[in-house]
Amino acid sequence: MTTTPPAPRPYQSYVYAYPHKTAYRPLGERRPSLRTLWAGEPKDALSLYLHIPFCEVRCGFCNLFTRIGAPGELTTRYLDALERQAEAVRDALGDEEPVRFAAAAFGGGTPTYLTADELDRLCDIAEKRMGADLAAVPLSVETSPSTATADRLAVLAARGATRLSIGVQSFVAEEAKAAVRPQRGSDVAAALGRIRDSAVPVLNIDLIYGIGGQTARTWRYSLDAALDWRPEELYLYPLYVRPLTGLDRRVRESDREWDARRLALYRQGRDHLLDRGYEQVSMRMFRRTDAPGAGEARGPDDYACQTDGMIGLGCGARSYTSRLHYSFDYAVGASEVRGIIDDYTRTEDFGHAEVGFAMTGDESRRRHLLQSLLQAGGLATEEYRSRFGTAPEDDFGPELARFAALGWLDRDAPAGLLRLGPEGLAHSDALGPELFSPAVRAGMAAYEPK
Numbered sequence: 001m002t003t004t005p006p007a008p009r010p011y012q013s014y015v016y017a018y019p020h021k022t023a024y025r026p027l028g029e030r031r032p033s034l035r036t037l038w039a040g041e042p043k044d045a046l047s048l049y050l051h052i053p054f055c056e057v058r059c060g061f062c063n064l065f066t067r068i069g070a071p072g073e074l075t076t077r078y079l080d081a082l083e084r085q086a087e088a089v090r091d092a093l094g095d096e097e098p099v100r101f102a103a104a105a106f107g108g109g110t111p112t113y114l115t116a117d118e119l120d121r122l123c124d125i126a127e128k129r130m131g132a133d134l135a136a137v138p139l140s141v142e143t144s145p146s147t148a149t150a151d152r153l154a155v156l157a158a159r160g161a162t163r164l165s166i167g168v169q170s171f172v173a174e175e176a177k178a179a180v181r182p183q184r185g186s187d188v189a190a191a192l193g194r195i196r197d198s199a200v201p202v203l204n205i206d207l208i209y210g211i212g213g214q215t216a217r218t219w220r221y222s223l224d225a226a227l228d229w230r231p232e233e234l235y236l237y238p239l240y241v242r243p244l245t246g247l248d249r250r251v252r253e254s255d256r257e258w259d260a261r262r263l264a265l266y267r268q269g270r271d272h273l274l275d276r277g278y279e280q281v282s283m284r285m286f287r288r289t290d291a292p293g294a295g296e297a298r299g300p301d302d303y304a305c306q307t308d309g310m311i312g313l314g315c316g317a318r319s320y321t322s323r324l325h326y327s328f329d330y331a332v333g334a335s336e337v338r339g340i341i342d343d344y345t346r347t348e349d350f351g352h353a354e355v356g357f358a359m360t361g362d363e364s365r366r367r368h369l370l371q372s373l374l375q376a377g378g379l380a381t382e383e384y385r386s387r388f389g390t391a392p393e394d395d396f397g398p399e400l401a402r403f404a405a406l407g408w409l410d411r412d413a414p415a416g417l418l419r420l421g422p423e424g425l426a427h428s429d430a431l432g433p434e435l436f437s438p439a440v441r442a443g444m445a446a447y448e449p450k
Protein backbone atom coordinates (compact mmCIF):
# COMPACT_ATOMS: atom_id res chain seq x y z
CA MET A 1 0.00 0.00 0.00
CA THR A 2 1.40 3.43 -0.88
CA THR A 3 0.78 6.33 1.43
CA THR A 4 0.84 9.99 0.47
CA PRO A 5 3.60 11.82 2.35
CA PRO A 6 2.48 14.74 4.52
CA ALA A 7 2.53 17.93 2.47
CA PRO A 8 4.87 20.65 3.73
CA ARG A 9 3.46 24.06 4.55
CA PRO A 10 2.69 25.85 1.27
CA TYR A 11 4.45 29.17 1.93
CA GLN A 12 8.11 28.65 2.79
CA SER A 13 10.03 30.89 0.46
CA TYR A 14 9.83 32.57 -2.90
CA VAL A 15 12.57 31.05 -5.02
CA TYR A 16 13.14 33.74 -7.63
CA ALA A 17 16.83 32.98 -7.83
CA TYR A 18 18.90 30.02 -6.74
CA PRO A 19 20.92 30.06 -4.58
CA HIS A 20 19.39 32.76 -2.39
CA LYS A 21 21.65 35.67 -1.48
CA THR A 22 21.62 34.65 2.18
CA ALA A 23 23.76 31.65 1.12
CA TYR A 24 26.42 33.97 -0.36
CA ARG A 25 29.53 34.61 1.73
CA PRO A 26 32.38 37.14 1.61
CA LEU A 27 35.04 35.74 -0.72
CA GLY A 28 37.88 37.34 1.25
CA GLU A 29 41.36 36.65 -0.07
CA ARG A 30 39.93 34.28 -2.69
CA ARG A 31 37.97 37.08 -4.32
CA PRO A 32 38.51 36.61 -8.05
CA SER A 33 39.03 39.44 -10.49
CA LEU A 34 36.07 39.99 -12.78
CA ARG A 35 38.37 39.62 -15.76
CA THR A 36 39.30 36.08 -14.68
CA LEU A 37 35.73 35.29 -13.81
CA TRP A 38 34.27 36.34 -17.14
CA ALA A 39 37.06 34.94 -19.35
CA GLY A 40 35.61 32.11 -21.39
CA GLU A 41 31.99 32.84 -20.44
CA PRO A 42 29.49 33.30 -23.27
CA LYS A 43 28.86 37.03 -23.65
CA ASP A 44 26.66 37.31 -26.69
CA ALA A 45 23.28 37.28 -24.90
CA LEU A 46 23.84 38.78 -21.48
CA SER A 47 21.15 40.25 -19.26
CA LEU A 48 21.82 43.61 -17.67
CA TYR A 49 20.26 44.56 -14.37
CA LEU A 50 20.70 47.96 -12.71
CA HIS A 51 19.68 48.17 -9.09
CA ILE A 52 18.43 51.40 -7.51
CA PRO A 53 18.12 50.79 -3.76
CA PHE A 54 15.87 53.74 -2.89
CA CYS A 55 12.16 54.02 -2.04
CA GLU A 56 9.88 56.75 -0.67
CA VAL A 57 8.37 54.45 1.99
CA ARG A 58 9.27 51.05 3.31
CA CYS A 59 6.41 48.62 2.62
CA GLY A 60 5.69 46.46 5.64
CA PHE A 61 6.15 43.18 3.78
CA CYS A 62 9.35 44.13 1.98
CA ASN A 63 12.67 42.42 2.64
CA LEU A 64 14.41 43.81 -0.42
CA PHE A 65 17.64 45.74 -0.19
CA THR A 66 16.44 49.34 -0.13
CA ARG A 67 16.55 52.51 1.96
CA ILE A 68 13.96 55.25 2.26
CA GLY A 69 14.26 58.97 1.89
CA ALA A 70 17.66 59.18 0.21
CA PRO A 71 18.66 62.82 -0.30
CA GLY A 72 19.60 64.09 -3.77
CA GLU A 73 23.30 64.20 -2.98
CA LEU A 74 23.20 60.47 -2.17
CA THR A 75 21.45 59.49 -5.41
CA THR A 76 24.08 61.50 -7.28
CA ARG A 77 26.90 59.76 -5.41
CA TYR A 78 25.20 56.44 -6.07
CA LEU A 79 25.00 57.09 -9.81
CA ASP A 80 28.64 58.18 -9.80
CA ALA A 81 29.57 54.83 -8.23
CA LEU A 82 27.31 52.97 -10.64
CA GLU A 83 29.14 54.62 -13.50
CA ARG A 84 32.54 53.62 -12.07
CA GLN A 85 31.31 50.08 -11.60
CA ALA A 86 29.93 49.94 -15.16
CA GLU A 87 33.30 51.04 -16.55
CA ALA A 88 35.16 48.43 -14.51
CA VAL A 89 32.77 45.64 -15.45
CA ARG A 90 32.74 46.51 -19.15
CA ASP A 91 36.53 46.58 -19.07
CA ALA A 92 36.58 43.13 -17.42
CA LEU A 93 34.32 41.69 -20.12
CA GLY A 94 37.03 42.53 -22.65
CA ASP A 95 36.74 42.90 -26.39
CA GLU A 96 38.18 39.57 -27.47
CA GLU A 97 34.67 38.31 -28.25
CA PRO A 98 31.54 40.31 -29.02
CA VAL A 99 29.70 41.50 -25.92
CA ARG A 100 25.96 41.83 -26.46
CA PHE A 101 23.06 42.42 -24.13
CA ALA A 102 19.78 40.70 -24.97
CA ALA A 103 17.67 42.20 -22.18
CA ALA A 104 17.84 44.95 -19.58
CA ALA A 105 15.99 45.79 -16.40
CA PHE A 106 16.02 48.58 -13.82
CA GLY A 107 14.86 47.27 -10.46
CA GLY A 108 15.02 48.15 -6.85
CA GLY A 109 13.95 49.56 -4.64
CA THR A 110 12.11 51.91 -6.90
CA PRO A 111 14.16 53.05 -9.93
CA THR A 112 11.70 55.91 -10.49
CA TYR A 113 12.74 57.31 -7.11
CA LEU A 114 15.37 58.92 -9.34
CA THR A 115 14.42 62.16 -11.06
CA ALA A 116 13.79 62.30 -14.81
CA ASP A 117 17.33 63.64 -15.38
CA GLU A 118 18.82 60.93 -13.19
CA LEU A 119 16.89 58.28 -15.12
CA ASP A 120 18.32 59.70 -18.31
CA ARG A 121 21.77 59.34 -16.80
CA LEU A 122 20.96 55.77 -15.72
CA CYS A 123 20.08 54.93 -19.34
CA ASP A 124 23.33 56.55 -20.46
CA ILE A 125 25.29 54.34 -18.06
CA ALA A 126 23.60 51.24 -19.52
CA GLU A 127 24.22 52.38 -23.09
CA LYS A 128 27.44 54.33 -23.13
CA ARG A 129 29.33 52.53 -20.37
CA MET A 130 28.02 48.99 -20.80
CA GLY A 131 27.16 49.06 -24.49
CA ALA A 132 23.55 47.89 -24.13
CA ASP A 133 21.28 49.04 -26.95
CA LEU A 134 18.23 49.86 -24.86
CA ALA A 135 16.06 50.75 -27.82
CA ALA A 136 16.67 47.34 -29.38
CA VAL A 137 16.13 44.99 -26.42
CA PRO A 138 13.33 44.42 -23.90
CA LEU A 139 13.73 46.97 -21.07
CA SER A 140 11.70 46.45 -17.92
CA VAL A 141 11.44 49.14 -15.22
CA GLU A 142 9.82 48.97 -11.78
CA THR A 143 7.85 51.96 -10.55
CA SER A 144 5.44 53.02 -7.81
CA PRO A 145 2.24 55.09 -7.77
CA SER A 146 3.80 58.31 -6.48
CA THR A 147 6.98 58.18 -8.55
CA ALA A 148 5.39 57.24 -11.89
CA THR A 149 5.32 60.89 -12.93
CA ALA A 150 4.82 62.05 -16.52
CA ASP A 151 8.36 63.44 -16.89
CA ARG A 152 10.02 60.24 -15.65
CA LEU A 153 7.79 58.04 -17.79
CA ALA A 154 8.54 60.21 -20.83
CA VAL A 155 12.27 59.64 -20.36
CA LEU A 156 11.80 55.89 -19.97
CA ALA A 157 9.52 55.66 -23.01
CA ALA A 158 11.93 57.70 -25.12
CA ARG A 159 14.85 55.49 -24.09
CA GLY A 160 13.03 52.31 -25.10
CA ALA A 161 11.28 50.92 -22.02
CA THR A 162 9.04 48.05 -23.10
CA ARG A 163 7.58 47.16 -19.72
CA LEU A 164 6.58 49.12 -16.63
CA SER A 165 5.83 47.19 -13.48
CA ILE A 166 3.94 48.94 -10.70
CA GLY A 167 3.40 47.65 -7.18
CA VAL A 168 -0.18 48.45 -6.20
CA GLN A 169 -0.62 45.48 -3.82
CA SER A 170 -4.28 46.30 -3.05
CA PHE A 171 -6.88 48.69 -4.43
CA VAL A 172 -8.57 48.71 -1.00
CA ALA A 173 -7.19 51.58 1.09
CA GLU A 174 -7.45 49.76 4.46
CA GLU A 175 -5.59 46.76 3.05
CA ALA A 176 -2.82 48.92 1.63
CA LYS A 177 -2.52 50.46 5.06
CA ALA A 178 -2.50 47.05 6.75
CA ALA A 179 0.40 46.04 4.51
CA VAL A 180 2.13 49.25 5.64
CA ARG A 181 1.89 50.82 2.26
CA PRO A 182 -0.42 53.78 2.71
CA GLN A 183 -1.65 55.14 -0.62
CA ARG A 184 -4.67 56.93 -1.98
CA GLY A 185 -6.82 55.17 -4.58
CA SER A 186 -6.96 58.35 -6.64
CA ASP A 187 -3.13 58.50 -6.75
CA VAL A 188 -2.95 54.88 -7.89
CA ALA A 189 -5.52 55.49 -10.65
CA ALA A 190 -3.71 58.63 -11.79
CA ALA A 191 -0.39 56.75 -11.98
CA LEU A 192 -1.94 53.92 -13.98
CA GLY A 193 -3.45 56.50 -16.33
CA ARG A 194 -0.04 58.11 -16.85
CA ILE A 195 1.55 54.73 -17.52
CA ARG A 196 -1.07 53.97 -20.16
CA ASP A 197 -0.55 57.45 -21.66
CA SER A 198 3.20 56.79 -21.88
CA ALA A 199 2.47 54.10 -24.50
CA VAL A 200 5.05 51.72 -23.02
CA PRO A 201 3.65 48.46 -24.42
CA VAL A 202 3.54 46.24 -21.34
CA LEU A 203 1.97 47.21 -18.04
CA ASN A 204 2.42 44.84 -15.10
CA ILE A 205 0.48 45.29 -11.87
CA ASP A 206 1.60 43.56 -8.65
CA LEU A 207 -1.10 42.55 -6.17
CA ILE A 208 -0.77 40.82 -2.80
CA TYR A 209 -3.09 38.32 -1.12
CA GLY A 210 -3.18 37.30 2.51
CA ILE A 211 -3.27 40.84 3.95
CA GLY A 212 -4.98 41.18 7.35
CA GLY A 213 -8.72 41.76 6.84
CA GLN A 214 -8.65 40.79 3.16
CA THR A 215 -11.61 38.62 2.15
CA ALA A 216 -12.70 36.86 -1.04
CA ARG A 217 -14.87 39.90 -1.77
CA THR A 218 -12.17 42.52 -1.32
CA TRP A 219 -9.66 40.37 -3.22
CA ARG A 220 -12.11 40.17 -6.10
CA TYR A 221 -12.48 43.96 -5.93
CA SER A 222 -8.72 44.46 -6.27
CA LEU A 223 -8.45 41.93 -9.09
CA ASP A 224 -11.27 43.64 -11.00
CA ALA A 225 -9.86 47.11 -10.36
CA ALA A 226 -6.55 45.92 -11.83
CA LEU A 227 -8.29 44.22 -14.76
CA ASP A 228 -10.04 47.50 -15.63
CA TRP A 229 -6.61 48.68 -16.85
CA ARG A 230 -6.24 45.62 -19.08
CA PRO A 231 -2.68 45.02 -17.87
CA GLU A 232 -0.65 42.80 -20.14
CA GLU A 233 0.70 41.11 -17.01
CA LEU A 234 -0.36 40.62 -13.42
CA TYR A 235 1.72 39.24 -10.58
CA LEU A 236 -0.19 37.85 -7.60
CA TYR A 237 2.10 37.58 -4.58
CA PRO A 238 1.28 35.78 -1.34
CA LEU A 239 2.04 37.98 1.64
CA TYR A 240 5.02 36.88 3.69
CA VAL A 241 6.02 38.16 7.09
CA ARG A 242 9.79 38.21 7.18
CA PRO A 243 12.40 39.06 9.78
CA LEU A 244 13.21 42.76 10.21
CA THR A 245 10.32 43.96 8.04
CA GLY A 246 7.57 46.29 9.22
CA LEU A 247 5.07 43.44 9.59
CA ASP A 248 7.53 41.36 11.58
CA ARG A 249 6.18 42.27 14.98
CA ARG A 250 2.46 42.25 14.22
CA VAL A 251 0.02 39.81 15.77
CA ARG A 252 -1.70 37.63 13.19
CA GLU A 253 -3.95 34.61 12.80
CA SER A 254 -2.49 31.14 13.37
CA ASP A 255 -0.06 29.97 10.72
CA ARG A 256 -2.40 27.20 9.64
CA GLU A 257 -5.36 29.55 9.21
CA TRP A 258 -3.24 32.01 7.32
CA ASP A 259 -1.90 29.29 5.00
CA ALA A 260 -5.45 28.15 4.27
CA ARG A 261 -6.62 31.70 3.61
CA ARG A 262 -3.71 32.43 1.27
CA LEU A 263 -4.24 29.18 -0.63
CA ALA A 264 -7.96 29.95 -1.05
CA LEU A 265 -7.21 33.48 -2.25
CA TYR A 266 -4.56 32.16 -4.64
CA ARG A 267 -7.02 29.71 -6.19
CA GLN A 268 -9.67 32.40 -6.46
CA GLY A 269 -7.24 34.82 -8.13
CA ARG A 270 -5.87 32.20 -10.50
CA ASP A 271 -9.33 31.04 -11.59
CA HIS A 272 -10.54 34.59 -12.03
CA LEU A 273 -7.63 35.55 -14.25
CA LEU A 274 -7.85 32.35 -16.30
CA ASP A 275 -11.53 33.17 -16.85
CA ARG A 276 -10.68 36.69 -17.92
CA GLY A 277 -8.32 35.75 -20.75
CA TYR A 278 -5.00 35.38 -18.95
CA GLU A 279 -2.57 32.46 -19.10
CA GLN A 280 -0.60 31.29 -16.10
CA VAL A 281 3.17 31.57 -16.56
CA SER A 282 4.19 30.66 -13.00
CA MET A 283 2.58 30.57 -9.58
CA ARG A 284 2.76 34.34 -9.44
CA MET A 285 2.69 35.49 -13.03
CA PHE A 286 -0.28 35.78 -15.39
CA ARG A 287 -0.15 37.20 -18.90
CA ARG A 288 -2.99 38.40 -21.11
CA THR A 289 -3.25 35.90 -23.94
CA ASP A 290 -3.25 38.63 -26.59
CA ALA A 291 -0.31 40.53 -25.05
CA PRO A 292 3.22 40.79 -26.46
CA GLY A 293 5.16 37.70 -25.45
CA ALA A 294 2.03 35.61 -24.86
CA GLY A 295 2.77 31.93 -25.16
CA GLU A 296 6.39 32.42 -24.11
CA ALA A 297 7.41 30.11 -21.36
CA ARG A 298 8.80 32.69 -18.98
CA GLY A 299 8.07 35.99 -17.35
CA PRO A 300 10.50 38.91 -17.23
CA ASP A 301 10.84 38.86 -13.45
CA ASP A 302 11.18 35.10 -13.34
CA TYR A 303 14.76 35.18 -14.46
CA ALA A 304 14.96 31.57 -15.45
CA CYS A 305 17.37 31.50 -18.29
CA GLN A 306 19.46 28.70 -16.87
CA THR A 307 22.50 29.20 -19.00
CA ASP A 308 22.89 32.86 -19.92
CA GLY A 309 25.06 35.23 -17.93
CA MET A 310 23.75 38.14 -15.94
CA ILE A 311 25.52 41.38 -15.17
CA GLY A 312 24.11 43.18 -12.15
CA LEU A 313 25.24 46.72 -11.35
CA GLY A 314 24.48 48.48 -8.09
CA CYS A 315 25.00 47.41 -4.53
CA GLY A 316 22.05 45.02 -4.30
CA ALA A 317 22.39 43.41 -7.72
CA ARG A 318 23.54 39.86 -8.35
CA SER A 319 25.72 38.75 -11.25
CA TYR A 320 25.86 35.20 -12.56
CA THR A 321 28.65 33.37 -14.30
CA SER A 322 28.69 29.61 -14.75
CA ARG A 323 31.13 29.22 -11.85
CA LEU A 324 30.18 31.96 -9.42
CA HIS A 325 27.11 33.96 -8.43
CA TYR A 326 28.23 37.17 -6.78
CA SER A 327 27.06 40.45 -5.35
CA PHE A 328 27.84 42.81 -2.46
CA ASP A 329 26.84 42.43 1.17
CA TYR A 330 23.11 42.01 1.86
CA ALA A 331 20.91 43.48 4.60
CA VAL A 332 17.31 44.44 5.31
CA GLY A 333 17.61 46.53 8.48
CA ALA A 334 17.75 50.29 7.87
CA SER A 335 21.12 51.11 9.41
CA GLU A 336 22.89 48.14 7.79
CA VAL A 337 21.44 49.04 4.40
CA ARG A 338 22.64 52.63 4.80
CA GLY A 339 26.12 51.43 5.69
CA ILE A 340 26.34 49.15 2.65
CA ILE A 341 25.12 51.90 0.31
CA ASP A 342 27.63 54.34 1.78
CA ASP A 343 30.46 51.81 1.35
CA TYR A 344 29.36 51.24 -2.23
CA THR A 345 29.41 54.94 -3.06
CA ARG A 346 32.97 55.19 -1.71
CA THR A 347 34.24 52.17 -3.66
CA GLU A 348 36.90 52.82 -6.27
CA ASP A 349 37.94 49.23 -7.06
CA PHE A 350 35.05 47.43 -8.73
CA GLY A 351 37.29 44.90 -10.43
CA HIS A 352 36.64 41.96 -8.08
CA ALA A 353 33.73 39.81 -6.91
CA GLU A 354 33.35 40.44 -3.17
CA VAL A 355 30.53 38.22 -1.88
CA GLY A 356 29.32 35.11 -3.63
CA PHE A 357 28.48 31.45 -3.97
CA ALA A 358 30.54 29.00 -6.03
CA MET A 359 28.39 27.03 -8.46
CA THR A 360 29.25 23.34 -8.68
CA GLY A 361 27.87 20.91 -11.26
CA ASP A 362 25.28 19.74 -8.73
CA GLU A 363 24.18 23.31 -7.96
CA SER A 364 23.84 24.11 -11.68
CA ARG A 365 21.64 21.04 -12.13
CA ARG A 366 19.48 22.03 -9.18
CA ARG A 367 19.16 25.54 -10.49
CA HIS A 368 18.18 24.35 -13.94
CA LEU A 369 15.58 21.94 -12.56
CA LEU A 370 14.21 24.41 -10.05
CA GLN A 371 13.90 27.37 -12.34
CA SER A 372 12.35 25.33 -15.13
CA LEU A 373 9.94 23.43 -12.93
CA LEU A 374 8.65 26.60 -11.28
CA GLN A 375 7.48 27.87 -14.67
CA ALA A 376 4.15 26.57 -15.93
CA GLY A 377 5.90 25.56 -19.18
CA GLY A 378 7.99 23.01 -17.25
CA LEU A 379 11.28 21.36 -18.10
CA ALA A 380 12.15 19.72 -21.41
CA THR A 381 14.09 16.66 -20.35
CA GLU A 382 16.03 16.60 -23.62
CA GLU A 383 17.29 20.12 -22.97
CA TYR A 384 18.46 19.02 -19.52
CA ARG A 385 20.12 15.93 -20.97
CA SER A 386 21.94 17.87 -23.65
CA ARG A 387 23.33 20.24 -21.03
CA PHE A 388 24.25 17.77 -18.30
CA GLY A 389 24.38 14.36 -20.02
CA THR A 390 21.86 12.86 -17.60
CA ALA A 391 18.09 12.85 -17.13
CA PRO A 392 16.51 14.81 -14.26
CA GLU A 393 15.27 11.48 -12.86
CA ASP A 394 18.87 10.22 -12.68
CA ASP A 395 19.92 13.20 -10.58
CA PHE A 396 16.80 13.93 -8.56
CA GLY A 397 14.90 10.62 -8.48
CA PRO A 398 13.77 10.70 -4.82
CA GLU A 399 12.72 14.36 -5.00
CA LEU A 400 10.69 13.87 -8.18
CA ALA A 401 9.09 10.70 -6.77
CA ARG A 402 8.04 12.70 -3.71
CA PHE A 403 6.58 15.50 -5.83
CA ALA A 404 4.64 12.88 -7.82
CA ALA A 405 3.36 11.28 -4.60
CA LEU A 406 2.21 14.67 -3.34
CA GLY A 407 0.21 15.11 -6.56
CA TRP A 408 2.33 18.08 -7.67
CA LEU A 409 3.47 16.78 -11.07
CA ASP A 410 1.24 16.88 -14.14
CA ARG A 411 0.60 13.24 -15.00
CA ASP A 412 -0.80 14.20 -18.38
CA ALA A 413 2.26 16.17 -19.53
CA PRO A 414 3.48 15.06 -22.96
CA ALA A 415 6.44 12.67 -23.06
CA GLY A 416 9.73 14.49 -22.52
CA LEU A 417 8.18 17.28 -20.48
CA LEU A 418 8.37 17.48 -16.71
CA ARG A 419 5.69 19.89 -15.59
CA LEU A 420 3.80 20.87 -12.46
CA GLY A 421 0.05 20.37 -12.29
CA PRO A 422 -2.24 22.96 -10.70
CA GLU A 423 -1.48 21.73 -7.16
CA GLY A 424 2.24 21.75 -7.85
CA LEU A 425 2.08 25.34 -9.07
CA ALA A 426 0.00 26.29 -6.02
CA HIS A 427 2.74 24.79 -3.84
CA SER A 428 5.68 26.34 -5.72
CA ASP A 429 6.92 28.04 -2.55
CA ALA A 430 7.11 24.66 -0.80
CA LEU A 431 8.51 22.73 -3.73
CA GLY A 432 11.34 25.15 -4.47
CA PRO A 433 13.01 24.88 -1.05
CA GLU A 434 12.84 21.06 -1.22
CA LEU A 435 15.38 21.22 -4.04
CA PHE A 436 17.92 23.34 -2.15
CA SER A 437 21.23 21.55 -1.68
CA PRO A 438 22.57 20.80 1.82
CA ALA A 439 25.25 23.48 1.29
CA VAL A 440 22.68 26.14 0.39
CA ARG A 441 20.44 25.15 3.29
CA ALA A 442 23.37 25.35 5.68
CA GLY A 443 24.42 28.75 4.33
CA MET A 444 20.90 30.13 4.59
CA ALA A 445 20.41 28.70 8.09
CA ALA A 446 23.69 30.21 9.31
CA TYR A 447 22.86 33.63 7.89
CA GLU A 448 21.95 36.12 10.57
CA PRO A 449 19.39 38.68 9.41
CA LYS A 450 20.75 42.19 9.70
Ligand code: SF4
Binds near residue numbers: 059063064066
Ligand atom coordinates in the same frame (compact mmCIF):
# COMPACT_ATOMS: atom_id res chain seq x y z
S1 SF4 B 1 8.10 46.59 -1.91
FE1 SF4 B 1 9.11 47.81 -3.51
S2 SF4 B 1 8.35 49.90 -3.12
FE2 SF4 B 1 7.96 48.75 -1.23
S3 SF4 B 1 9.79 49.11 0.03
FE3 SF4 B 1 10.13 47.20 -1.10
S4 SF4 B 1 11.28 47.80 -2.90
FE4 SF4 B 1 10.34 49.67 -2.05
